Amino acid sequence: MDVEIRVQESPLDPLAEQAQVYAAGPQVGGVVSFVGLMRDINQGDRVRAMTLEHYPGMTEKALGAIVVEAGRRWQLDSVRIVHRVGEIRPQDPIVLVAVASAHRGEAFRACEFIIDYLKTRAPFWKREDMSDGQSRWVEARDSDDVAAASWADGSESPTTARGDARPGEKQ
Amino acid sequence: MDVEIRVQESPLDPLAEQAQVYAAGPQVGGVVSFVGLMRDINQGDRVRAMTLEHYPGMTEKALGAIVVEAGRRWQLDSVRIVHRVGEIRPQDPIVLVAVASAHRGEAFRACEFIIDYLKTRAPFWKREDMSDGQSRWVEARDSDDVAAASWADGSESPTTARGDARPGEKQ
Amino acid sequence: MIRLLYFASLRERLGRGDETLDRTPATVGRLRAELAGRGVPWSDVFAADQRVLAAVNQTMAGDDHTLADGDEVGFFPPVTGG
């Protein structure tokens, strides 16, 4: 399994990153990717910019552990995670997770597992700069804990309800 | 909901297509995409090229109905389906499904639903040209029927086991 | 009168991609039986144990679907796109 994990201050190009995954080889049948983009509204307030802080060293270790766990559960050819840090603007890509597998179901499951775990276990924090000049730290969301907990130890599919859609709630 | 559905003989650029989806607007929080690529081996034989035939008119109608059904089940901002027809070569992209939503769980569910349904309900057929000069029509796979059937009428999550991974089976 | 279309392996096995029938059988099932009665290769292609799908006016249709004058009926094997 090819694995590439990167945390970077420079802009994230999700398309160039995916191109690398498509090129993983002629055995790759399907690639599933998730791209998280910055929105310009959170909890009803207009957000002008966002600053992403992380815990250097631990971030790479935590992401590496998530990928190892995904590789234990599913048969994967290639996994790529790239996460932006520093100041970003609305519509900028924040994170890319791309998974290649011979089996599309496994690629879907692994990609969602990785982003669910990243959102609850990887040490990143977002601070929002509002259009009124104030700034605030983004609060963790209970729905992310519920999503991550749906992946019971070692299971290949979510084992509990994920409660995906709450109107007005982000991503 | 923005919807774009295309069947084309010209090469499919999954990255350019996704760029259109990212641009759907500042409310888009996450984009999930599936790209199916041609592999160079099927059932143990080397495949030199593949020809994709379809039923013009019905294809667009079937894909449109699948997207309408996805839009009924999940809250989506944008859906794009592009499918290649004509002669293709190993590693060429065959299909792109990209779904943008404010909620990542809904984007994952809708994207997988669309590709599962496309594989059992959209009138495309693949003929493989083997490296030994023979050619043959690809057989439909039971696992695709199982995957499509896992989306019970109107449900927002798979309701039956999907039996994803069979070693050696494609995508 | 109805228009018939054949796709993929069916088209190759039958040696034609389309035809026009000047009558209109009552249902898709009756139409299948009529085509199967033409002898080889039709009897093989439309044999009861063969999985041949039908679409009427570009929407999947079962054997009990009623046909009307002017309908377009497509026959094809299980799909393999994506």
Added chain:
Amino acid sequence: MIRLLYFASLRERLGRGDETLDRTPATVGRLRAELAGRGVPWSDVFAADQRVLAAVNQTMAGDDHTLADGDEVGFFPPVTGG
């Protein structure tokens, strides 16, 4: 001796990003109690009802995790990446 790191809102509320303790408390829980005993703002940040996560040598650790000389302990709020 252990090294302490504070991130995000914790760093801002405590007014510092790191420090070195010349002793080594027995566990993460003991370390938390010691920090909470420093008075405001430490007592607020490390109050029992606050969700403050800990990592020892860059891996998440619970309160009963035993500390060793030279460990790096990071404290931070629930994560919000992705």
